[in-house]
Amino acid sequence: MKGMAVTARFEPRVVVFACNWCSYAGADNAGVNRIQYPPNSRLVRVMCSGRVHPAFVLRAFELGADGVLVSGCHIGDCHYLFGNESALKQFETTKSFARLLGIGEERVRLEWVSAAEGERFARIVEEFTETIRKAGPLAGSTAT
């Protein structure tokens, strides 16, 4: 924009997969309580964190994400009983792929957020965004 000081700060693009039953409601809770957190994330609602196949996470990177956060119900709280356990298992594969491709494990994260934990959701997203900001753009371009 003309006349404005150009700040070179890198604004990462973060994709957050949130499960319908806990984490999405947790994000909603953060909003209702007007808790501030960085606007860098794009929220994708899925029915269960167990649905988030490693391919989804890689696809997000392919489409330009700099970091991907997968979020579901706490262990034992899953709406589908053990969906988050399979999310945990699948996430090992996701991490392996991130390591192998040179994306780095720090760019992917799995967290449990309940519907009541708006504060926790905001804190996780804030912290993750800063991690990615430090890690820099994935593809070497600074376009946002």
Next chain:
Amino acid sequence: MFDCPIGNADLTDTKQLLSETRAYLCIECGKCSGNCPVAARAVTATPRALVSRLVTGGLEAAAADYLFKACLACGQCMERCPSNVDFVGFIAGLRRLAPQKAVSSCPHAGVFQTAMRLMARLERPTGRVDWLRGLEKRAREDGKGPELRFELVEGAHGKHVPVQKTGSHPGEQRILYFVGCLPYFDAALAGSSGVDMAGIAVATIRVLNAMGVVPLVLADERCCGHDLLWAGDIEAFDTLACRNLEQLERAGANTVVTACAECARTLRLDYPVRVKVHASSTDRGERQDDGQSIGRRLAALAGSKSAAEFVHVTEFLTRAVDGLNAPGKQRASGPAGSSARRTRVAFHDPCRLGRHLGVYDAPRTVLSSLASIGVVEMARERDKAVCCGVSSWLYCDGVSKQMQTDRLREAASAGASVLATACPKCKAHLACALAELKSVAGGGTDSRTRGELPEIRDIIELAADELATR
């Protein structure tokens, strides 16, 4: 062996595709459909009809055909075609031209193809070294042989470094082991379906070591691009080809050994074609870009030493076996010398090694040189071998499963207790079907499906096991 022209030129339109693959000469006899393993199980799928659909309905109509995504490019149809239509080239070219891409819709949700495109796009060092170090650890723990020995060739960390023509001294053999996508298969499959992929790499290095070869291994190797080429993504394929060829050149490798049938085909047939295409379009002055483009970098590789020899590990081994069996030398005999105690092994020819490259004898020579093994042949073998059911991680459905199940039963009825193959993907797909069959048979009493089905192994694992018993 057939060299398909998918990479031959800058394919621009349907007409060119039809003439270059001789599809115009199709006389609609339907022999292709009679031989097609997909058509045998899905009535709507016929190669002949796909050709005529393109001619009459155009690209949109052809891309909506079931075969557009389900064709395995196994080449069975071409064995029978009286007009010598290059249907395999046709399908690859069609996928390249089609407005809607052949999207990977297998149970792996396209994870491999996405990873391959990321390998082409990301300009950062890959994390393969840790995985390779893991192989050393694994070999130490299984106690089946001495320490693995290989020499890591550091990558340029994704940056383009002008290729120096150094490396080998005249006469020096520099043998490189091209690992392929095994680390990715290992990550995705080892946990979920228990298919051992890292074992193929361990076995290959072990066998090479036993032959006195300490192979070079690229630390920053990328996928060979096979799957993207056959899915029609020629740009990503070129990037991968360029990065791999430059690294091979820098490593000064003059013999590249791979344990993957698809890598062997791609490196041997498709890479040289793409280098040639880019070199000739640069010569014609058609290129308007800067010197850093992938096309220019590929063109720069023309005439270089990167015309290294690309061999499948079974071909490499055959030379050594031939040396062993030469007149005057005693054939090595293992502990299980008597034929009665030999494990009965059938060999499943991978399409890319068999019909694509014409390598039928090398794996059989390797198998028959193993003393603990007796080779049996299945009803459909060599050029009549049926594909493992999935190609390029592109598509998998009930038809694929049927093909795999039929193949397993075929091996069982040939009396084989081990079904050996020479391609990691064949191993993965057949093992997947096997696991499914076993779980269905579960506690049942159906003896046809329980106990008698063969174990799936890679041929190089069998060779490494034999070494361990010596």
